[in-house]
Amino acid sequence: MNDLDKLKQEYNHNLTRYYNGCKYLEDNSEQWDLYIQEIFNILENINKILAQISIYEKPNKKEILEGFEL
Numbered sequence: 001m002n003d004l005d006k007l008k009q010e011y012n013h014n015l016t017r018y019y020n021g022c023k024y025l026e027d028n029s030e031q032w033d034l035y036i037q038e039i040f041n042i043l044e045n046i047n048k049i050l051a052q053i054s055i056y057e058k059p060n061k062k063e064i065l066e067g068f069e070l
Contacts, residue, residue, distance in 0.1 A: 008068035011049045
C-alpha cells in the first residue's frame with residue numbers, strides 16, 4: 001500500500017467518524033457541549049488529509065463527500 005492509499009484510507013475512516021458523530025449529535029442534542037469540539041477536530045483532520053491527497057491528485061465531489069474507493 002502506497003502513501004496515497006494510506007491517506008485515502010485515513011480520510012475514509014475520518015469521514016465515517018465525522019458522519020457518525022454528526023448523526024449522534026442529531027439524535028442526542030443534550031450531548032452537544034460534550035462532543036462538538038471532537039466533531040470539529042475530526043473535520044479539521046479531514047481537511048488536512050484532503051490537502052495532502054490533493055498534492056497527488058484532484059479528488060472529485062463524490063470522493064470528497066462519500067470517500068475514496070480503495
